Amino acid sequence: MGRPATATINLDALRHNYRIAQQLSGSGQVMAVVKADAYSHGATACATALADVARGFAVACIEEALELRAAGIKQPILLLEGFFEPSELAMIDWYRLDTVIHHQHQIDALEAHPLDHPVRIWLKMDSGMGRVGFAPDAYQAAWERLRAMPCVKDVVLMSHFACADEADSEHAQQQLETFNAYTQGLPGERSFCNSAGLISLKEARGDWNRPGLLLYGVSPFTEIHGVEQKIQPVMELSSAIISIKDIPAGSTVGYGSQWTARRPTQIGVVAIGYADGYPRHAVNGTPVSINGYRVPLVGRVSMDMLTVDLTDIPNVQIGDRAILWGQDLAISEVAQKAGTIPYQLLCNLNRVPVRYEGVYIPGLVNLDRVDA
Numbered sequence: 551m552g553r554p555a556t557a558t559i560n561l562d563a564l565r566h567n568y569r570i571a572q573q574l575s576g577s578g579q580v581m582a583v584v585k586a587d588a589y590s591h592g593a594t595a596c597a598t599a600l601a602d603v604a605r606g607f608a609v610a611c612i613e614e615a616l617e618l619r620a621a622g623i624k625q626p627i628l629l630l631e632g633f634f635e636p637s638e639l640a641m642i643d644w645y646r647l648d649t650v651i652h653h654q655h656q657i658d659a660l661e662a663h664p665l666d667h668p669v670r671i672w673l674k675m676d677s678g679m680g681r682v683g684f685a686p687d688a689y690q691a692a693w694e695r696l697r698a699m700p701c702v703k704d705v706v707l708m709s710h711f712a713c714a715d716e717a718d719s720e721h722a723q724q725q726l727e728t729f730n731a732y733t734q735g736l737p738g739e740r741s742f743c744n745s746a747g748l749i750s751l752k753e754a755r756g757d758w759n760r761p762g763l764l765l766y767g768v769s770p771f772t773e774i775h776g777v778e779q780k781i782q783p784v785m786e787l788s789s790a791i792i793s794i795k796d797i798p799a800g801s802t803v804g805y806g807s808q809w810t811a812r813r814p815t816q817i818g819v820v821a822i823g824y825a826d827g828y829p830r831h832a833v834n835g836t837p838v839s840i841n842g843y844r845v846p847l848v849g850r851v852s853m854d855m856l857t858v859d860l861t862d863i864p865n866v867q868i869g870d871r872a873i874l875w876g877q878d879l880a881i882s883e884v885a886q887k888a889g890t891i892p893y894q895l896l897c898n899l900n901r902v903p904v905r906y907e908g909v910y911i912p913g914l915v916n917l918d919r920v921d922a
């Protein structure tokens with residue numbers, strides 16, 4: 551079936567992780583964050599697999615929301631960045647989307663183009679992220695302006711953490727205090743937590759929590775936390791060994807001849823590279839899992855291939871599977887070796903066919919079912 555590089559998505563694991571998120575949320579509801587094509591897991595597939603349990607889905611923009619509506623998703627869908635121009639309001643209205651409002655210009659637009667159907671607004675405060683959202687002392691006025699509009703059904707009080715993935719983050723505590731102080735007395739549901747906040751900041755869990763990474767079975771923390779034991783990685787990125795050769799000590803491998811064999815070495819070539827989203831900056835020694843053993847990456851990652859040292863493991867054959875990340879090998883570890891975060895590795899996934907396991911969704915490529 552051609553090039554062996556594949557991302558296998560386990561939708562049962564996704565459902566399992568959703569249940570964990572729901573447990574952590576207690577009586578609060580979970581809005582599954584499926585922006586950026588569900589962190590490359592496939593937004594339509596993931597939303598469909600969660601459709602019977604998820605209370606809502608969050609995406610970055612209207613294009614992503616329309617894809618979900620087209621796939622038949624009926625739950626609330628939240629635009630996390632809101633709308634970019636007033637022309638989107640007609641679609642927000644037609645497709646009954648929820649929208650964040652983070653800036654005055656959005657309130658002005660809504661006032662100028664009232665919607666036919668009452669809309670739920672998520673009013674965002676910049677409580678310390680320093681990016682989007684109303685300043686705390688401008689928040690209440692924004693809230694009052696929205697409440698005065700007949701087309702506004704509810705206003706959810708919302709903010710976003712900057713440092714919830716750091717252990718004992720004082721900054722996160724400070725943000726929560728600011729948020730609570732400036733929303734005191736305002737009625738309405740509240741929403742603060744991303745994955746890291748949901749896992750580590752009990753007191754921040756609100757009426758709505760917004761986990762993304764956690765649902766895909768990846769911990770947002772760089773340190774061991776405990777949550778890794780409960781969740782299951784949803785994506786496995788794998789390919790296969792396409793060449794094995796023995797080289798003498800002193801030979802070099804790959805572009806830039808940047809790695810030199812110190813001993814007679816067996817080099818394996820894996821058919822995956824940075825064009826597939828494997829990080830080019832992964833250093834020598836980054837683990838790759840082959841036949842249950844971990845072997846080190848050696849030499850530079852190229853566009854379509856990478857090289858590993860097979861010397862210390864037995865009997866590798868052409869065609870043996872190589873796992874780049876997944877159940878056997880945490881993507882966080884690879885990210886660390888490449889000087890980046892798992893979010894970026896997932897989002898950079900490219901070119902590889904995505905195949906689904908678990909929940910059956912008609913119309914999706916599920917090679918288990920179409921192979922004759």
Ligand SMILES: *Cc1c(COP(=O)(O)O)cnc(C)c1O
Pocket residue numbers: 583585630710743744745746760761762763764770
């Ligand atoms: C992306 C995003 C999330 C989800 O973040 P994770 O760290 O993946 O859980 C939650 N809230 C907002 C506003 C986001 O943009």
